[in-house]
Amino acid sequence: MGSVQRLSAGHTAESDRRIIVGGAQLGPIDVGASRGETLQRMLKLMDDAHKQDVKLIVYPEIATVTFFPRHILEGDELEQYFENEQEVSGDPTKLTNLKALFDKAREYKMDMYLGYAEHAAESGEGEHIHYNTAIYYSAAADKVISRYRKVHLPGTFEPYERKDATNQLEKRYFTPGNLGFEAFRAPGLVADAASKSSGAKANEPDTLGRGDPILGMLICNDRRWPEAWRPYGLQGAELVLCGYNTTAWAPELLGTNKKISTKEKAKEEALFHNKLSLTYNSYANACFSINVAKCGLEDGKYPLIGGSCIVDCDGEVVVEAKTEGDELIVAKIDLGMCRRGKEKVFAFERHRRTEHYGLIVEQTGVVEPELL
Ligand code: CDV
Numbered sequence: 001m002g003s004v005q006r007l008s009a010g011h012t013a014e015s016d017r018r019i020i021v022g023g024a025q026l027g028p029i030d031v032g033a034s035r036g037e038t039l040q041r042m043l044k045l046m047d048d049a050h051k052q053d054v055k056l057i058v059y060p061e062i063a064t065v066t067f068f069p070r071h072i073l074e075g076d077e078l079e080q081y082f083e084n085e086q087e088v089s090g091d092p093t094k095l096t097n098l099k100a101l102f103d104k105a106r107e108y109k110m111d112m113y114l115g116y117a118e119h120a121a122e123s124g125e126g127e128h129i130h131y132n133t134a135i136y137y138s139a140a141a142d143k144v145i146s147r148y149r150k151v152h153l154p155g156t157f158e159p160y161e162r163k164d165a166t167n168q169l170e171k172r173y174f175t176p177g178n179l180g181f182e183a184f185r186a187p188g189l190v191a192d193a194a195s196k197s198s199g200a201k202a203n204e205p206d207t208l209g210r211g212d213p214i215l216g217m218l219i220c221n222d223r224r225w226p227e228a229w230r231p232y233g234l235q236g237a238e239l240v241l242c243g244y245n246t247t248a249w250a251p252e253l254l255g256t257n258k259k260i261s262t263k264e265k266a267k268e269e270a271l272f273h274n275k276l277s278l279t280y281n282s283y284a285n286a287c288f289s290i291n292v293a294k295c296g297l298e299d300g301k302y303p304l305i306g307g308s309c310i311v312d313c314d315g316e317v318v319v320e321a322k323t324e325g326d327e328l329i330v331a332k333i334d335l336g337m338c339r340r341g342k343e344k345v346f347a348f349e350r351h352r353r354t355e356h357y358g359l360i361v362e363q364t365g366v367v368e369p370e371l372l
Contacts, residue, residue, distance in 0.1 A: 009074065012225060014334065014336070015250065015334055015335070015336020015337075015339075016190060016191055016192060016336070016337075017209075017213065017334060017335035017336045018190070018333065018334045018335075019055050019189050019190065019213070019332070019333055019335065020052065020053050020054050020055055020331070020332050020333075021054060021055065021056045021057075021058070021239075021288075021290055021310065021330070021331060021332075021333055022049040022052070022054035022056070022057045022058070022059045022117070022290075022328055022329065022330045022331075023057075023290050023291065023292040023308045023309070023310060023321070023328070023329045023330075024042065024045035024046065024049065024057055024058065024059050024060075024292060024326075025060070025092065025293050025294075025295065025306060025308040025323075025325075025326065025327045025329065026038075026041065026042070026045075026059070026060055026063060026290055026293075026294045026295070026326055027294075027295060027296040027323075027324060027325035027326050027327075028066075028294075028295070028296040028297055028298040028299075028304070029064075029065060029066045029067075029294065030066060030299050030300075031068075031071075031297060031298075031299055032332065033065075033066065034189060035064060035065070035097050036303060037335050038065070039064065039097075039100050039101065041103055041326050042059060042063065042064070042101060042129070043100060043101070043205055044326070045057075045326060045328050046101070046104050046108065046110065047104075048288060048328045048332065049108075049110065050108040050110065051274060052330050053252070054110060054188065054330055055109075055110060055111060055139075055189055056111040056112070056113075056186075056290075057105070057110055057111070057112050057113070058112075058113040058241050058242075058243065058290045058291075058292045059112070059113060059115060059243060059292060060115055060198050060239075060243040060245060060292050060293055060294035061115040061132065061134070061150075061219050061220045061243040061244050061245050061294065062081075062115050062116060062117050062132065062243075062245065062294075063114060063115050063116065063294065064097060064098070064116060065081050065117070065297070065347040066298055067245040067294065067298060067302070067350060068081045068117075068303065069155065069167070069168060069169045069170045069173055069174075070166055070167050070168060070171075070247075071167070071169075071171070072145075072159050072167065072169070073131060073173075073354065078173065079119070080126070081117050082117045082118065082119035082128075082130055083095045083097060083098065083116050083117065083118060083119060085118060085119060085120060086119070086120075086121065091144070092114075092116075092135050092144055093137065093143065093144060095121050098114065098116065100162055101114060101146065102137060105137055105139060106139060106142060108139075109139040109140075110139055111136065111137060111138050111139050111140075111186060111189065112136070112137040112241065113134055113135075113136055113217060113241040113290075114134065114135055114137065115132075115133065115134045115219060115243040116133060116134075116135075117130065117131075117132060117133070117140070117173075117174075118130065118132075118133035118149070119130045121187075121237075125158055128179070130173055130174050130175060130349070131149040131175060131177060131178075131256055132149065132150035132170065132174045132177075132219055132220075133147060133148065133149050133162045133177075133233070133235055133289060134147075134148045134150075134151070134154065134217045134241070134243060134255075135148075136148075136217060136241070137145050137184065137186070138186055138187060138188070139188065140186075140187040140188025140189075141187055141188075145184060145186065145187075146181060146182070146184040146215070147182075147215065148177065148182075148216075148217035148218070148219065149177030149178060149179050150170075150174065150176075150177050150219035150220065150222060151176055151177040151180075151181070151219070151222055151228060152221045152222045152224075152225055152228065153167030153168070153170040153171050153174050153176055154168055154170055154171075154174075154220075154221040154253070155170045155171055155172075155253060156168065156169065156171055156172070156253075157169070157171045157172045157197050158172075160252050162252065165250075165251075165252040166247060166250050166253070166302060168247070168250065168253050169257050171224045179349070180231070181218075181228060181231035181232055182216075182235075183215065183216045183231075183232050183235035183236070183237045183337075184214070184215055184216075185211060185212040185213065185214055185215070186212060186213050186215050187212050188212075189213050190210065190212065190213060190370075193210065193211050193212040193213075194207045194210040194211045195212070197267050198241055198335070200287040202243055203209065207237075208236075209236075209335075209336070209338065209342070210337075213238050213239060214236045214238050214239070215229075215231075215237060215239050215240070215241065216232030216235070216237040216239075216240045216241070216287075217240070217241050217242070217363055218240060218241070218243035219242065219243060219244070220242070220243065220245060220246065221244075223242050223243070223244065223277045223278060223281065223291070224273070224277045225276075226281060227360065229281040229284070229285050230285065232285060232287065233284070233285030233286070233287065233346075234348065236342070237285065237286045237287045238287050238288065238313075238338045239248065239287055239289070239290070239291070239333075239335065240281075240287050240288070240289040240290075241283070241284075241290050242278075242289060242291045242292070242294050243291075243293075243294075244274075244291065244292070244294075245294045245304055246265070246270060246274060246291070246292055246293065246304060246305045247270070247275040247302070247303065247304060247305075248265050248266060248267035248270050248303035248304060248305045249263045249267065249303050251266075254266075263303070267303065267305060270305045271305050271306075271307045274291075274305060274307050275309070275317065278291050278309065278311050279311050279315040279316070280315060282311040282312070282313060282315050283313070283314060283315030283341070284346065285341075285346075286313045286338045286340070286341025286342040286345070286346055287312065287313050287338055288310065288312055288313055288333050288335065288337075288338070289310070289311045290310050291307075291308060291309050291310070291311065292308045292352070293305060293306050293307060293308045293321070295307075295324045295325075296324040299326075304324075306321050306323065306324040306327075307320065307321065308321040308327070308329055309321065309329070310329060310333065311333045312333065312337065312342050312355070313337050313338045313340075318331045318333070319330060319331045
């Protein structure tokens with residue numbers, strides 16, 4: 001197990017909106033690893049988190065199995081990686097492969113972000129509808145209170161022709177998420193939150209930033225897209241949660257050039273882009289983010305970056321994983337710190353100019369200006 005770190009963020013705010021949060025980074029999970037073995041690793045990290053009084057833990061994207069979209073699979077070989085929610089009436093807390101995590105989270109009164117491959121339903125043609133999903137379990141509500149399905153699916157539908165290229169077949173195995181970027185409030189994480197039952201109303205000057213914390217979820221590739229963060233920023237998100245599996249070396253997928261001509265340099269760049277995306281978007285939306293990798297060499301030959309980190313609302317990294325193995329990162333964050341960015345630097349209601357942003361939603365690809 002890696003080292004345990006714990007730092008404080010929020011020294012400039014001193015509000016009552018302080019929470020101890022954790023990221024449970026996972027080292028490699030090989031194709032042959034048993035679910036039970038992996039669950040034990042995840043539960044161990046939750047035990048460690050509990051010892052440090054963590055109230056919200058974040059696990060990686062598709063946390064409990066190897067990153068299977070790199071393999072060409074069909075039939076049962078593929079289905080084994082999906083959690084069939086129809087069998088449990090759409091209630092993930094009852095899924096056999098995940099139940100132990102919910103049970104322990106309930107026991108510890110710990111909220112949890114958990115990523116997994118979701119078998120949601122069958123289409124009219126009998127095809128399976130699969131999503132790359134993350135859910136948020138609230139200990140105070142003792143249920144899953146939010147679900148997010150990955151919108152930006154990277155990679156290709158068809159495998160690469162070169163046999164030794166690493167595939168990224170998310171477009172083949174998943175349907176793009178259909179739930180948008182819906183922020184939600186998580187109950188019980190901060191004391192004395194303004195609430196409807198005490199007569200308070202959202203969006204009044206005296207309740208802004210005083211209700212239960214506002215959260216949003218992303219999955220891996222989403223974190224590179226400002227379009228994915230902004231809807232959360234526009235809903236006042238104070239904390240964004242993101243799990244990822246990011247390949248450190250994939251020239252077919254990501255391209256290459258002299259600068260990143262070796263595996264080492266490509267990995268350095270992948271770590272740099274990871275941090276750049278997380279720090280900038282946290283800053284630009286004045287929110288904290290908890291970002292958690294599955295990492296290391298899966299099956300001894302597929303490298304995934306680490307770099308799990310908790311970022312504050314000024315875009316600074318508060319704590320960062322030091323290893324490429326199972327490692328818990330912990331920070332005490334003060335959501336009150338978000339008010340400065342939300343009310344001063346980026347006060348959206350005063351400074352945004354939506355009349356000029358049409359292209360962002362009207363157009364998908366690039367259309368260059370006419371040639372001279
Ligand atoms: N799982 C991912 O979404 N991975 C992508 C890689 C393929 C670029 C990522 O954005 O990290």
